Amino acid sequence: MKMRKLGILGLFAALSCTAAAEDLRLGLTDCGGVFGGINPKFSSDIKFDKDIDRRLKHEKWADTMFYSDAFDERTTIRRSLHESFRLLTKNKEPFANVVTPTGSEQFVANELYRLGIIRGATRPESYCAGVDESYFVVSKKSVRNSLVQSEYFSDYIRGRLTEFIIKDRDRGDLKEGRVSASPIPPKYPRKVVTLYVPGALSRGTRYGDIWDKFDVVFTLGLETKDYFVILLYVDHLESAPKVALRHTAPSDEFFKRRGGGDSNDVEEFKITGIVAKFLAGSGDRCVVNSEPVTGEPDISCTADASIISKLR
Structure with missing residues (x-):
């Protein structure tokens, strides 16, 4: 998945970024200021997609289509949550970001926490491979x-x-x-x-x-x-x-x-x-x-x- 981050393109060191922020404090990552998503820690009682859907039943914002500059795609929070959950549980990926509009990271994290979908979140993670923002x-x-x-x-x-x-x-x-x-x-x-x-x-x-x-x-x-x-x-x-x-x-x-x-x-x-x-x-x-x-x-x-x- 393409992602815009802060830095300079052409630096292709495959260094996994580890976020310094914990829980819902989205301030720090080793890759600098990263926007347009969150790296979720799903709650232990989220076992299937339907568990996510049940908690989002009355949340219209989760089905609102938006364009992400950071990931260069159109999506919704619900769709991105499903993809992230699948990558983490079935593909055993080390991280799988949930895409958000730029500036909405904290709102989305707070709401997903309130709904019991996540137990914490950090700024989106990636490989420190250079950026263009x-x-x-x-x-x-x-x-x-x-x-x-x-x-x-x-x-x-x-x-x-x-x-x-x-x-x-x-x-x-x-x-x-x-x-x-x-x-x-x-x-x-x-x-x-x-x-x-x-x-x-x-x-x-x-x-x-x-x-x-x-x-x-x-x-x-x-x-x-x-x-x-x-x-x-x-x-x-x-x-x-x-x-x-x-x-x-x-x-x-x-x-x-x-x-x-x-x-x-x-x-x-x-x-x-x-x-x-x-x-x-x-x-x-x-x-x-x-x-x-x-x-x-x-x-x-x-x-x-x-x-x-x-x-x-």
């Missing part, structure tokens, strides 16, 4: 409105990306996709924006002879008393050659996907880090990436580091 932290003091509200989340992302694309004399552009909210509490917003930017801006001066086009997917991942944590990743990277004396991006038909496989994934993660670093670059914001080899978190931060510790 980053995040930054926004102080509530630095924004006028709550970013939990889809409208204000969309406005914030638009404003910050507009600042990013006008950094270069070659004028970039953006196309906004619609903002949506997760159907499962706390119903955090998600927004996709397509950026058209000079390669020198998105990847560095080595790429000064191209334009890049890519989607940036933003999701509110966590709200605390003082901070919002916003996750982002880059997808569908394409590029086009620059034309002399032209300072605006070409139309879509000139953009092509270059390279492929791990190479393109790594380039997308590089852009993710650059965009995240810019968005985190003022006042009360932080950016979190990982070292290419060790996978250790690389935190550039002016905010309280305690919020970061909850995600590592």
